[in-house]
Amino acid sequence: MSDLLERLRGRGFRLTAQRRVVAEVLDGDHVHYTADEVLARATARLPEISRATVYNTLGELVALGEVLEVSTDGRAKRYDPNAHSAHQHLVCSRCGSIRDVRPEGDLLSTLPEGERYGFRVSGAEVTYRGICPDCAERRGK
Protein backbone atom coordinates (compact mmCIF):
# COMPACT_ATOMS: atom_id res chain seq x y z
CA MET A 1 0.00 0.00 0.00
CA SER A 2 3.00 2.28 0.51
CA ASP A 3 2.96 3.82 -2.95
CA LEU A 4 -0.80 3.73 -3.20
CA LEU A 5 -1.14 7.44 -2.68
CA GLU A 6 1.22 8.13 -5.55
CA ARG A 7 -0.71 5.76 -7.76
CA LEU A 8 -3.91 7.55 -6.84
CA ARG A 9 -2.46 10.92 -7.70
CA GLY A 10 -1.23 9.48 -10.99
CA ARG A 11 -4.83 8.64 -11.80
CA GLY A 12 -6.03 12.15 -11.19
CA PHE A 13 -7.19 11.73 -7.61
CA ARG A 14 -6.71 14.58 -5.22
CA LEU A 15 -4.53 13.79 -2.27
CA THR A 16 -6.55 14.72 0.77
CA ALA A 17 -5.76 14.12 4.41
CA GLN A 18 -8.83 11.88 4.63
CA ARG A 19 -7.74 9.60 1.80
CA ARG A 20 -4.26 9.42 3.23
CA VAL A 21 -5.58 8.32 6.59
CA VAL A 22 -7.89 5.66 5.16
CA ALA A 23 -5.03 4.25 3.10
CA GLU A 24 -2.77 4.20 6.16
CA VAL A 25 -5.37 2.37 8.22
CA LEU A 26 -5.63 -0.33 5.57
CA ASP A 27 -1.88 -0.84 5.37
CA GLY A 28 -0.66 -4.22 6.60
CA ASP A 29 -0.98 -7.97 6.27
CA HIS A 30 -4.03 -9.94 7.29
CA VAL A 31 -6.01 -6.73 7.65
CA HIS A 32 -9.74 -7.21 7.09
CA TYR A 33 -11.54 -4.35 8.73
CA THR A 34 -15.18 -3.48 8.36
CA ALA A 35 -16.03 0.04 7.23
CA ASP A 36 -16.87 0.94 10.82
CA GLU A 37 -13.53 -0.35 12.06
CA VAL A 38 -11.77 1.69 9.39
CA LEU A 39 -13.79 4.71 10.49
CA ALA A 40 -12.87 4.19 14.15
CA ARG A 41 -9.17 3.90 13.37
CA ALA A 42 -9.26 6.83 10.97
CA THR A 43 -11.07 8.97 13.53
CA ALA A 44 -8.25 8.32 16.00
CA ARG A 45 -5.87 10.04 13.60
CA LEU A 46 -8.18 12.60 12.07
CA PRO A 47 -11.12 13.23 14.40
CA GLU A 48 -13.27 15.18 11.97
CA ILE A 49 -13.37 12.55 9.24
CA SER A 50 -16.91 11.54 8.34
CA ARG A 51 -18.50 8.19 7.75
CA ALA A 52 -19.51 9.14 4.21
CA THR A 53 -15.91 9.90 3.29
CA VAL A 54 -14.71 6.56 4.61
CA TYR A 55 -17.33 4.79 2.51
CA ASN A 56 -16.49 6.93 -0.52
CA THR A 57 -12.78 6.27 -0.21
CA LEU A 58 -13.21 2.55 0.32
CA GLY A 59 -15.42 2.46 -2.77
CA GLU A 60 -12.79 4.29 -4.80
CA LEU A 61 -10.03 1.95 -3.66
CA VAL A 62 -12.17 -1.05 -4.59
CA ALA A 63 -13.00 0.44 -8.00
CA LEU A 64 -9.29 0.96 -8.63
CA GLY A 65 -8.55 -2.63 -7.74
CA GLU A 66 -6.33 -1.60 -4.83
CA VAL A 67 -8.54 -3.15 -2.18
CA LEU A 68 -10.86 -6.16 -2.21
CA GLU A 69 -14.35 -6.16 -0.81
CA VAL A 70 -15.15 -9.34 1.08
CA SER A 71 -18.61 -10.28 2.25
CA THR A 72 -18.44 -13.64 3.95
CA ASP A 73 -21.72 -13.49 5.80
CA GLY A 74 -24.75 -11.26 5.94
CA ARG A 75 -22.94 -8.86 8.22
CA ALA A 76 -20.74 -5.92 7.31
CA LYS A 77 -18.39 -6.13 4.35
CA ARG A 78 -14.69 -6.28 5.09
CA TYR A 79 -11.90 -4.62 3.14
CA ASP A 80 -8.75 -6.50 2.22
CA PRO A 81 -5.76 -4.40 1.10
CA ASN A 82 -3.92 -7.49 -0.13
CA ALA A 83 -5.43 -7.23 -3.61
CA HIS A 84 -2.28 -7.79 -5.58
CA SER A 85 -1.57 -11.29 -4.36
CA ALA A 86 -4.02 -14.08 -5.15
CA HIS A 87 -5.42 -15.65 -2.03
CA GLN A 88 -8.58 -17.02 -0.47
CA HIS A 89 -10.22 -16.64 2.92
CA LEU A 90 -10.62 -18.79 5.98
CA VAL A 91 -13.49 -17.46 8.06
CA CYS A 92 -14.40 -18.23 11.66
CA SER A 93 -18.05 -19.26 11.78
CA ARG A 94 -18.31 -18.00 15.32
CA CYS A 95 -16.66 -14.57 15.44
CA GLY A 96 -16.32 -13.76 11.75
CA SER A 97 -12.56 -13.18 11.83
CA ILE A 98 -10.67 -13.82 8.59
CA ARG A 99 -7.27 -15.26 7.68
CA ASP A 100 -5.73 -15.14 4.24
CA VAL A 101 -4.84 -18.58 2.93
CA ARG A 102 -3.30 -19.94 -0.26
CA PRO A 103 -4.84 -23.20 -1.38
CA GLU A 104 -3.28 -25.46 -4.00
CA GLY A 105 -4.56 -25.93 -7.51
CA ASP A 106 -6.47 -23.88 -10.02
CA LEU A 107 -10.00 -23.40 -8.77
CA LEU A 108 -11.48 -22.04 -11.95
CA SER A 109 -10.55 -25.21 -13.79
CA THR A 110 -12.67 -27.28 -11.41
CA LEU A 111 -15.83 -26.01 -13.10
CA PRO A 112 -16.34 -28.11 -16.23
CA GLU A 113 -17.64 -26.51 -19.39
CA GLY A 114 -20.89 -28.43 -19.12
CA GLU A 115 -21.60 -26.77 -15.76
CA ARG A 116 -21.35 -23.17 -16.94
CA TYR A 117 -24.89 -22.63 -18.24
CA GLY A 118 -23.84 -20.02 -20.77
CA PHE A 119 -22.17 -17.83 -18.16
CA ARG A 120 -18.91 -16.13 -19.06
CA VAL A 121 -17.07 -17.24 -15.93
CA SER A 122 -14.40 -14.83 -14.82
CA GLY A 123 -13.31 -16.00 -11.42
CA ALA A 124 -13.79 -18.26 -8.46
CA GLU A 125 -13.43 -17.43 -4.83
CA VAL A 126 -13.31 -19.92 -2.02
CA THR A 127 -14.39 -19.38 1.53
CA TYR A 128 -13.19 -21.98 3.95
CA ARG A 129 -15.29 -22.17 7.11
CA GLY A 130 -14.10 -23.23 10.49
CA ILE A 131 -13.58 -22.27 14.10
CA CYS A 132 -10.61 -20.11 14.96
CA PRO A 133 -8.26 -21.05 17.85
CA ASP A 134 -9.57 -18.25 20.08
CA CYS A 135 -13.19 -19.32 19.72
CA ALA A 136 -12.37 -23.02 20.09
CA GLU A 137 -10.74 -22.22 23.43
CA ARG A 138 -13.48 -19.92 24.69
CA ARG A 139 -16.16 -22.46 23.96
CA GLY A 140 -15.00 -24.69 26.84
CA LYS A 141 -16.10 -22.16 29.46
Added chain:
Amino acid sequence: MSDLLERLRGRGFRLTAQRRVVAEVLDGDHVHYTADEVLARATARLPEISRATVYNTLGELVALGEVLEVSTDGRAKRYDPNAHSAHQHLVCSRCGSIRDVRPEGDLLSTLPEGERYGFRVSGAEVTYRGICPDCAERRGK
Protein backbone atom coordinates in the same frame (compact mmCIF):
# COMPACT_ATOMS: atom_id res chain seq x y z
CA MET B 1 -38.79 -30.48 0.12
CA SER B 2 -41.93 -32.56 -0.26
CA ASP B 3 -41.63 -34.48 3.00
CA LEU B 4 -40.09 -31.56 4.81
CA LEU B 5 -43.24 -30.83 6.76
CA GLU B 6 -43.31 -34.39 8.07
CA ARG B 7 -39.67 -34.13 9.08
CA LEU B 8 -40.43 -30.90 10.89
CA ARG B 9 -43.27 -32.47 12.78
CA GLY B 10 -41.04 -35.39 13.66
CA ARG B 11 -38.69 -32.95 15.34
CA GLY B 12 -41.42 -31.46 17.47
CA PHE B 13 -42.30 -28.51 15.28
CA ARG B 14 -45.86 -27.43 15.09
CA LEU B 15 -47.36 -27.55 11.68
CA THR B 16 -48.82 -24.15 11.03
CA ALA B 17 -50.26 -22.74 7.85
CA GLN B 18 -47.44 -20.18 7.76
CA ARG B 19 -44.68 -22.76 7.90
CA ARG B 20 -46.41 -24.83 5.26
CA VAL B 21 -46.58 -21.85 2.92
CA VAL B 22 -42.94 -20.89 3.40
CA ALA B 23 -41.86 -24.47 2.73
CA GLU B 24 -44.03 -24.58 -0.40
CA VAL B 25 -42.55 -21.35 -1.72
CA LEU B 26 -39.04 -22.77 -1.34
CA ASP B 27 -39.89 -25.97 -3.15
CA GLY B 28 -38.12 -26.43 -6.48
CA ASP B 29 -34.80 -26.56 -8.26
CA HIS B 30 -32.54 -23.58 -8.74
CA VAL B 31 -34.63 -21.58 -6.28
CA HIS B 32 -32.64 -18.86 -4.52
CA TYR B 33 -35.08 -16.31 -3.19
CA THR B 34 -34.31 -13.48 -0.82
CA ALA B 35 -36.37 -13.26 2.36
CA ASP B 36 -38.43 -10.49 0.80
CA GLU B 37 -39.13 -12.58 -2.28
CA VAL B 38 -40.22 -15.45 -0.05
CA LEU B 39 -42.46 -13.04 1.84
CA ALA B 40 -44.02 -11.73 -1.38
CA ARG B 41 -44.76 -15.22 -2.66
CA ALA B 42 -46.01 -16.39 0.71
CA THR B 43 -48.27 -13.36 1.00
CA ALA B 44 -49.88 -14.29 -2.33
CA ARG B 45 -51.07 -17.55 -0.77
CA LEU B 46 -51.62 -16.43 2.79
CA PRO B 47 -52.15 -12.67 2.87
CA GLU B 48 -51.91 -12.24 6.62
CA ILE B 49 -48.46 -13.80 7.02
CA SER B 50 -45.97 -11.45 8.64
CA ARG B 51 -42.39 -10.61 7.82
CA ALA B 52 -41.20 -11.79 11.23
CA THR B 53 -42.69 -15.22 10.68
CA VAL B 54 -40.99 -15.59 7.32
CA TYR B 55 -37.66 -14.70 8.91
CA ASN B 56 -38.33 -17.02 11.85
CA THR B 57 -39.26 -19.91 9.61
CA LEU B 58 -36.32 -19.41 7.29
CA GLY B 59 -34.05 -19.36 10.32
CA GLU B 60 -35.56 -22.60 11.61
CA LEU B 61 -35.16 -24.31 8.25
CA VAL B 62 -31.53 -23.21 8.11
CA ALA B 63 -30.89 -24.41 11.67
CA LEU B 64 -32.37 -27.77 10.77
CA GLY B 65 -30.12 -28.05 7.74
CA GLU B 66 -33.08 -28.17 5.38
CA VAL B 67 -32.21 -24.91 3.65
CA LEU B 68 -28.91 -23.16 2.99
CA GLU B 69 -28.29 -19.50 3.55
CA VAL B 70 -26.26 -17.92 0.76
CA SER B 71 -24.78 -14.45 0.94
CA THR B 72 -22.86 -13.78 -2.21
CA ASP B 73 -22.65 -10.02 -1.92
CA GLY B 74 -23.47 -7.35 0.60
CA ARG B 75 -27.10 -7.46 -0.39
CA ALA B 76 -29.88 -9.64 0.96
CA LYS B 77 -29.19 -13.25 1.83
CA ARG B 78 -30.73 -15.87 -0.41
CA TYR B 79 -32.21 -19.20 0.63
CA ASP B 80 -31.39 -22.40 -1.20
CA PRO B 81 -33.68 -25.38 -0.55
CA ASN B 82 -31.27 -27.76 -2.27
CA ALA B 83 -29.39 -28.48 0.95
CA HIS B 84 -29.22 -32.24 0.64
CA SER B 85 -27.13 -32.32 -2.51
CA ALA B 86 -23.61 -30.87 -2.41
CA HIS B 87 -23.21 -28.06 -4.86
CA GLN B 88 -21.65 -24.65 -5.33
CA HIS B 89 -22.87 -21.39 -6.79
CA LEU B 90 -22.29 -19.50 -9.98
CA VAL B 91 -23.29 -15.88 -9.48
CA CYS B 92 -23.89 -13.20 -12.08
CA SER B 93 -21.79 -10.18 -11.19
CA ARG B 94 -24.29 -7.92 -12.87
CA CYS B 95 -27.75 -9.00 -11.76
CA GLY B 96 -26.93 -11.27 -8.80
CA SER B 97 -28.80 -14.29 -10.14
CA ILE B 98 -27.53 -17.68 -9.02
CA ARG B 99 -27.15 -21.09 -10.65
CA ASP B 100 -26.29 -24.27 -8.83
CA VAL B 101 -23.21 -25.96 -10.22
CA ARG B 102 -21.25 -29.11 -9.39
CA PRO B 103 -17.52 -28.68 -9.74
CA GLU B 104 -15.08 -31.58 -9.79
CA GLY B 105 -12.71 -32.51 -7.02
CA ASP B 106 -12.65 -32.17 -3.27
CA LEU B 107 -12.32 -28.52 -2.40
CA LEU B 108 -11.57 -28.98 1.26
CA SER B 109 -8.47 -30.98 0.42
CA THR B 110 -7.02 -28.05 -1.50
CA LEU B 111 -6.20 -26.28 1.76
CA PRO B 112 -2.94 -27.74 3.06
CA GLU B 113 -2.44 -28.33 6.76
CA GLY B 114 0.19 -25.62 6.91
CA GLU B 115 -2.36 -23.06 5.77
CA ARG B 116 -4.94 -23.68 8.48
CA TYR B 117 -3.59 -21.44 11.25
CA GLY B 118 -5.04 -23.53 14.04
CA PHE B 119 -8.57 -23.32 12.66
CA ARG B 120 -10.74 -26.40 12.84
CA VAL B 121 -11.82 -26.26 9.19
CA SER B 122 -15.24 -27.71 8.56
CA GLY B 123 -16.13 -26.78 5.03
CA ALA B 124 -15.35 -24.90 1.87
CA GLU B 125 -17.72 -23.10 -0.40
CA VAL B 126 -16.91 -21.79 -3.82
CA THR B 127 -18.52 -18.89 -5.56
CA TYR B 128 -17.85 -18.72 -9.25
CA ARG B 129 -18.33 -15.23 -10.67
CA GLY B 130 -19.36 -14.43 -14.18
CA ILE B 131 -21.91 -12.80 -16.44
CA CYS B 132 -25.12 -14.67 -17.11
CA PRO B 133 -26.43 -15.09 -20.67
CA ASP B 134 -29.24 -12.58 -20.14
CA CYS B 135 -26.91 -9.84 -18.92
CA ALA B 136 -24.30 -10.57 -21.61
CA GLU B 137 -27.00 -10.04 -24.22
CA ARG B 138 -28.47 -6.92 -22.67
CA ARG B 139 -25.09 -5.27 -22.44
CA GLY B 140 -24.87 -4.87 -26.22
CA LYS B 141 -27.70 -2.33 -26.27
Added chain:
DNA sequence: ATCTTGACTTGGACTGTGTCTAATGTAGGC
Protein backbone atom coordinates in the same frame (compact mmCIF):
# COMPACT_ATOMS: atom_id res chain seq x y z
C1' DA C 1 1.82 34.13 -3.14
C1' DT C 2 -2.92 34.42 -4.27
C1' DC C 3 -6.90 33.23 -6.91
C1' DT C 4 -10.22 30.10 -8.83
C1' DT C 5 -12.74 26.19 -9.53
C1' DG C 6 -14.33 21.80 -9.60
C1' DA C 7 -13.58 17.90 -6.89
C1' DC C 8 -13.90 16.51 -2.04
C1' DT C 9 -15.88 16.36 2.58
C1' DT C 10 -19.47 16.84 5.88
C1' DG C 11 -23.59 15.82 8.85
C1' DG C 12 -27.74 14.28 8.72
C1' DA C 13 -31.62 12.28 6.56
C1' DC C 14 -32.91 8.25 4.27
C1' DT C 15 -33.24 3.18 2.61
C1' DG C 16 -32.89 -1.73 2.84
C1' DT C 17 -32.29 -5.78 5.51
C1' DG C 18 -32.94 -8.03 9.50
C1' DT C 19 -34.11 -8.47 14.78
C1' DC C 20 -36.82 -7.90 18.96
C1' DT C 21 -40.93 -7.47 21.88
C1' DA C 22 -45.35 -7.56 24.01
C1' DA C 23 -49.83 -8.89 22.96
C1' DT C 24 -52.69 -12.19 20.70
C1' DG C 25 -53.73 -16.58 18.45
C1' DT C 26 -53.67 -21.59 17.90
C1' DA C 27 -51.85 -26.73 17.31
C1' DG C 28 -52.03 -30.67 19.38
C1' DG C 29 -52.03 -33.35 23.80
C1' DC C 30 -55.33 -34.39 27.30
Added chain:
DNA sequence: GCCTACATTAGACACAGTCCAAGTCAAGAT
Protein backbone atom coordinates in the same frame (compact mmCIF):
# COMPACT_ATOMS: atom_id res chain seq x y z
C1' DG D 1 -63.79 -29.28 23.71
C1' DC D 2 -60.00 -27.22 26.95
C1' DC D 3 -55.62 -25.83 28.07
C1' DT D 4 -51.19 -24.21 27.53
C1' DA D 5 -46.91 -23.77 25.64
C1' DC D 6 -45.43 -22.52 21.40
C1' DA D 7 -46.25 -19.65 17.16
C1' DT D 8 -47.69 -15.39 14.95
C1' DT D 9 -48.39 -10.53 14.52
C1' DA D 10 -47.53 -5.44 13.95
C1' DG D 11 -44.62 -2.26 14.74
C1' DA D 12 -40.57 -0.39 16.91
C1' DC D 13 -35.81 -0.86 16.68
C1' DA D 14 -30.88 -1.74 15.06
C1' DC D 15 -27.31 -1.94 11.80
C1' DA D 16 -24.97 -1.22 7.33
C1' DG D 17 -24.77 1.53 3.76
C1' DT D 18 -26.32 5.49 0.45
C1' DC D 19 -27.65 10.09 -0.82
C1' DC D 20 -27.80 15.05 -0.73
C1' DA D 21 -27.11 20.08 -0.37
C1' DA D 22 -23.92 23.05 1.51
C1' DG D 23 -19.43 24.21 2.78
C1' DT D 24 -14.25 23.35 2.14
C1' DC D 25 -9.98 22.83 -0.05
C1' DA D 26 -6.06 20.82 -3.36
C1' DA D 27 -3.70 22.09 -6.97
C1' DG D 28 -3.24 24.30 -11.45
C1' DA D 29 -3.27 29.11 -13.37
C1' DT D 30 -1.71 33.68 -12.91
